[in-house]
Amino acid sequence: MVPLPKKKLSTIAAVATPAGTGGVCIVRVSGPRAHGIARRLCPRLPRQPRMRRAYFSLFESPADGSMLDEGLVLLFRAPFSFTGEDVAELHGHGGVAQSRALIRAALAAGAEAAGPGAFCRRAVENGRMDIARAEGIAELVAAETDAGLRAARSLMGGSLSRRVEEIAAAAEDLLSEWEAALDFPDETAGLDEKVWHGRLTRIAVSAKQLERTWGAGNRLRVGPRLVLAGPPNSGKSSLLNMLAGRERAIVDHAPGTTRDVLEVSVDVGGHSITLVDVAGVRDGGDRVEALGVEKAMEAVTSADVVVGVVDASRAPTTMDEKAMELLANTSSPLVMVANKKDLGDKGLARYRERLQASSWVRTSAKTGQGIDEMKKEIASTVEQRPTGEAEVLVTLERHREALCVAWDALKEAEIALLDGGGVELAAEGLREARGALWGIIGKGAVSDDILDKVFERFCIGK
Amino acid sequence: MGVTVDYDVIVIGAGHAGCEAAHASARLGLSTLVITPRLDRVGWMSCNPAVGGIGKGHLVREVDALGGLLGRVVDETGIQFRTLNTRRGPAVRGSRAQCDRLLYAKTMRAHLEAVPGLELREDLVEEVLVEKASGGSRVRGVRTARGLDELACLAVVVAAGTFLGGVANVGRRKFASGREGDLPSMGLSRSLRQLGLALKRFKTSTTPRLDGRTVDFDVLSVQRGDEEPKPFSHWTDPERFPLLPQRFCHVTRTNEQTHHIVRRGFESLADEPAVAGGIEPRYCPSIEVKLRRFGDRMGHTIYLEPEGLDSNEVYPAGLSTSLPADVQLQMLRTIPGLESVEMTRPGYGIEYDFVIPTQVRRSLEVQKIGGLFVAGQVLGTSGYEEAAAQGLIAGINAGKHVRASSNRRWWSRESLDEDERSGEATILRRDQAYIGVLIDDLTTSGTSEPYRVFTSRAEHRLLLREDNADFRLAHLGYVAGLITESQARKSTAREEMIRAEVERLESTLPSGSAAQKEREGRRTLATILRRPGITYADLKEMDAGPGPKLSRRDAEGVEAAIKYAGYIAKLDKRLELLGNIDSLEIPEDLDFSGVPGLSVEVREKLEHHRPATVGQASRISGVTPAAVEILASLLAGLKRACG
């Protein structure tokens, strides 16, 4: 027989505030001995402390009783805490050495150092939240943009969980009907088999619709992609360098300078944005340039925002037609930039006739004129995109994968149902889809659940 | 060991579980005694005279493939054979048979008496005797009521059905009873409690019986058996089947008037706990519970089933009740065809003790008492097939237990697979048999009502079919010693033959003028068979051969293999992956409180159920997927570390 460590369930502790100098430092302790440990560190804690109440206390070293700090201590009783266990929180003064001293004291009093995500993990294991919501917390902490933050909050708040739960419940309903039809043909003779296919399709479509939000959702998380597009030589690369604050792209007076796709991360008005520079779009040019143009068109198609750049100091010519067409037909939000303002704007009126953009900004990459305005315009356009609050968006790859599995399985079920493979065959697909959906929220398969459903809806006799 | 025992194995009760247990144990070569209070009621069908159904038919086939008796006895005593769910695919069709109740009991007894080393004795066991042993206690014998006093043995199988502390009722009238016409077993119930087992109470009820001479069959529709009946047993010759003359059933329905009488009767007894209380099976509730639970419904189908070839009695399936006898009669007379019916005996309810099944291992051995096995209705199930399946497993494992505790060698080690060689119990997996699903469900999750098998309980339903039961299990039956070599050969040959036929259909184009287009599309016979509603028989016209002559069962095997081919291949792959985690063993002495990261609730659940594998742990309700991950990674890590 395999020998196993015979350890008691541990009590863990960690500094919950970021490392560095700050106003406060919070040490969080969770586990069966959390309250005892707090008592050893905080001599002023009353004998019968009330839960969820801040007590002022000295913090003492358990080793020698020396005074470490003073601050607040709060206790939470299982299961009414974040982790679902007994929890103590010590709020001391911030500071690198100071917070280290406090955590060391907690460890000396019997806690173990918590690993990454250990508190969240306990919360999930203790059923305080489902996996998707815990993932939301991880996202919240990691979020770098406002939009990412909002998306994370929505995940943490359970909006995705609820949506997935809804779809899974619809799958469960249909499955229970199928199971009943298979196991109790006598009692279920009246079931309307004709509507089964329609219901199955609706479930598949909801899963697909949710999965489709992944593109937008994921970009909320990593920040939007802005593509600088327009005819050659309009100053796209110059503007990119301007916004990036350094000479990132090669600039030259010869049209067709940029060929590859070039990405830089920039902060525009508090938004973390991926700025993409591509080849100027035109027909003709050598083979390499033509390849670059193809890439440019692709980048425009998948852009969250297109920044159209034209040289407004001159009127458009037939050479610019291909670029104009591309900009006019993009389905993404469009910010139009009339560049080379320092050389005048003789052509601007003609460009405005050709392109019905909601706003035009006039800039000079040479003098820096209008750049702030351009930033403002970009920021406001980015802010108008989906926020992650109003609608449910899939932001994590794991969730998207599960939804894809569900979709595939539902499609197989559909084929089985239509091609007469039989309900029992279709049920396999539906079971798999349900399992994939449950996987998102960490729900396990319990076959009695199905039976419960079956029997609350049908009369099952002998 | 040097202990002298009267018998190796003693089986308490000769119901459906007890008969299989005793038969299996004796066939393993162990001296076996089965004790039952009435030898004229060996294998007695307490409820309806029918065996099989959807899911239940699967169990019968599995028991048979492992070398059990049930299927053979049904084949020998069946007076109607019918396949249910023929509208659906082969995995969810179920075989069912009406049997001659008296003949069934007689035949079962004859089968048992024909096994050398198996003794039957009429008595009542009052007490199970145990002695201290390392890590708990172990069985040393039983004490009976009728002067036989103490009988020493190495293993005991408790298969006491509905008899423990049994109380029957008809309306407000209550009487101590194990079943109509039988005394209950009070001493054994007490004895099990004293051994530390937790018992709870369930309730079930049965229907009144009718005098067939007072039923107007002419106005009722007839339900016939299959035109080409299939035997249950793999070892019954389909050419010389059925053995007995066949009978019809009749179909009728309850109506508003019936419901009205039932409801009034029930309301007048609402204060009577014997009627209103008790946990009844949802799956065959009494008519009063049906109405209470499902409210108004246009009516319930009632099947009038013959009790036997020489009997006038009729069993009205679907009318279980424990209402007062006069209400029962009134209710019956509202039903078409039964307007002037007479009852030969009223229906009744029965409440009994059962052993909470989470206290036994998957081998059906009680966790803390070595050599004590429990099987059948007394372990919380309902139905003959469920009982027989457990009886068989308990019998085999009781035999193995005896073998392990005495050191006689009884099989050559080489012939056994890993499991067997280590002397471990026969345990069927969930992807292997409905028996595996049944026992795993019971022992890991317990049950809140009498447990019945369903196809929806099996997550690998397409693999667990009636047509392939022998491919799945006959080799295990052979290894265990219940299946003869020639039977095992026969099953292998059948498997080969079906595989060859599947291959032939996959590669043969149809012939004949009607199939011209199919040939042009290069559609094989297999592709055509995959289409909705096409059966193997339909291929005949376009099949130039040379195909084998298949029995109906074999043809179903071919159909299933072809229709489900894609799914089965996928399932196989998934199982391979799953199997790795699922079958990770959890050491019996593992201290769950020492596993970091498990919640208090999960730890308690694990301590309570003591799952043997990670797969089993994952099916305990309340054990989260995260906890399963933790267990799996811990155990996998240890396995690697310890080689």
Ligand SMILES: Cc1cc2nc3c(=O)[nH]c(=O)nc-3n(C[C@H](O)[C@H](O)[C@H](O)COP(=O)(O)OP(=O)(O)OC[C@H]3O[C@@H](n4cnc5c(N)ncnc54)[C@H](O)[C@@H]3O)c2cc1C
């Ligand atoms: C009233 C009633 C209604 C039922 N309704 C249904 C139904 O609707 N659907 C369904 O599927 N099933 C029903 N059944 C259940 C079905 O009969 C059982 O599931 C099946 O018989 C169980 O088999 P078993 O071997 O576990 O127990 P049983 O068939 O009950 O056999 C138990 C055996 O143990 C013997 N015994 C008990 N105590 C002792 C002792 N101390 N010493 C020696 N021998 C002992 C008994 O005499 C008997 O021979 C019903 C049973 C009853 C009684």
Ligand SMILES: Nc1nc2c(ncn2[C@@H]2O[C@H](COP(=O)(O)OP(=O)(O)OP(=O)(O)O)[C@@H](O)[C@H]2O)c(=O)[nH]1
């Ligand atoms: N006067 C003036 N010249 C500019 C301005 N912006 C860019 N230029 C010049 O225009 C030329 C082309 O600039 P780029 O930034 O390379 O233009 P581009 O759009 O990236 O061109 P391609 O990569 O060829 O498509 C260079 O010589 C720049 O110095 C501007 O605002 N004013």
Ligand SMILES: [Mg+2]
């Ligand atoms: Mg450029």
